[in-house]
Amino acid sequence: MKIGQIRQSLSGFYDIYADGQLYRTRARGNFRKRKITPLVGDQVEFESTTPQEGYLLKILDRENELVRPPVANVDLAIVVTATTEQEFSTNLLDRQLVALEVAGVHSVIYMTKTDLLSDEIYAERQKLAAAYEKIGYQVIMGRHAFEADTLTAVKQALAGHVAVVMGQTGAGKSTLLNHLQPGLDLATGEISQALNRGKHTTRKVSLIEVADGLVADTPGFSSYEVFDIPATDLTHYFPEFVRLSVDCKYRGCVHINEPHCAVKEALAAGEVLASRYDNYLQFYETIKNKKVIYNKKK
Numbered sequence: 001m002k003i004g005q006i007r008q009s010l011s012g013f014y015d016i017y018a019d020g021q022l023y024r025t026r027a028r029g030n031f032r033k034r035k036i037t038p039l040v041g042d043q044v045e046f047e048s049t050t051p052q053e054g055y056l057l058k059i060l061d062r063e064n065e066l067v068r069p070p071v072a073n074v075d076l077a078i079v080v081t082a083t084t085e086q087e088f089s090t091n092l093l094d095r096q097l098v099a100l101e102v103a104g105v106h107s108v109i110y111m112t113k114t115d116l117l118s119d120e121i122y123a124e125r126q127k128l129a130a131a132y133e134k135i136g137y138q139v140i141m142g143r144h145a146f147e148a149d150t151l152t153a154v155k156q157a158l159a160g161h162v163a164v165v166m167g168q169t170g171a172g173k174s175t176l177l178n179h180l181q182p183g184l185d186l187a188t189g190e191i192s193q194a195l196n197r198g199k200h201t202t203r204k205v206s207l208i209e210v211a212d213g214l215v216a217d218t219p220g221f222s223s224y225e226v227f228d229i230p231a232t233d234l235t236h237y238f239p240e241f242v243r244l245s246v247d248c249k250y251r252g253c254v255h256i257n258e259p260h261c262a263v264k265e266a267l268a269a270g271e272v273l274a275s276r277y278d279n280y281l282q283f284y285e286t287i288k289n290k291k292v293i294y295n296k297k298k
């Protein structure tokens, strides 16, 4: 019996990486009965006598699992964010950051389309980038998204992680993956839209080695509409609020109507981004109005 990591899943075969090589395996029948689908990124037990043939026996406990792309044990997301005036929105960015925090995935923000910005807007974006860095998110941003320095920074960020590339439609996810792995040849722009129109393409998913990390070769996007958490938990997914709230007067302060709230004081002092706080309020209301029954995980 060996232990390894699923690196690729393709029509019933699972390629498992262990002690420096890949083993092609199939899942033992009892998996299907128990309705467990092995995912790329899973740590598994398997048996194999040759690299071409073996059986996947057991999936070890998962840290997390994403739906799009379907990958388990992800610990880093590169959140690709287009910076042009037509596309950039702190609301969309914060939604993604919160959704990833809820999934237990750390985010690095990667700014694209900076080459299309005037110097003035570029300077504005730099200011905002500094504010997100202060929150605790690394922001990778250059005057051109795909110049050597910015790509090197992405590769360094990937080191030691299992990562996915996330972001809104057209942000530049496939372009980034193609730069990280020349030869991957993902369709970009209009071609990618034409291919995706009207159908859900089920491609194979692989984890590819980039520098010293692993990244899923399929970019992702979640519908960030519902956070599967109670509204009162939302504050836990804003790292700067978590730090500040130790000084809120009330335990369980949600920083809305409570007096002596450290988050609101920091907001008034300009130490919390007004856009972050506004987005927080909006997400809070959205969750409250959903009236969904929460099946809280963990």
Ligand SMILES: Nc1nc2c(ncn2[C@@H]2O[C@H](COP(=O)(O)OP(=O)(O)OP(=O)(O)O)[C@@H](O)[C@H]2O)c(=O)[nH]1
Pocket (backbone or CB within 6 Å): 112, 113, 114, 115, 116, 144, 145, 146, 167, 168, 169, 170, 171, 172, 173, 174, 175, 176, 187, 188, 189, 190, 192, 193, 219
């Ligand atoms: N000028 C410029 N164009 C970019 C940049 N990044 C991406 N693009 C272009 O924007 C378009 C969309 O890029 P994609 O890489 O396909 O975006 P995506 O996020 O994979 O999009 P979806 O597949 O729709 O989710 C393409 O035409 C890219 O060439 C950038 O930094 N600068």
Ligand SMILES: [Zn+2]
Pocket (backbone or CB within 6 Å): 245, 248, 249, 253, 254, 255, 256, 258, 260, 261, 262, 263, 264
């Ligand atoms: Zn508070």
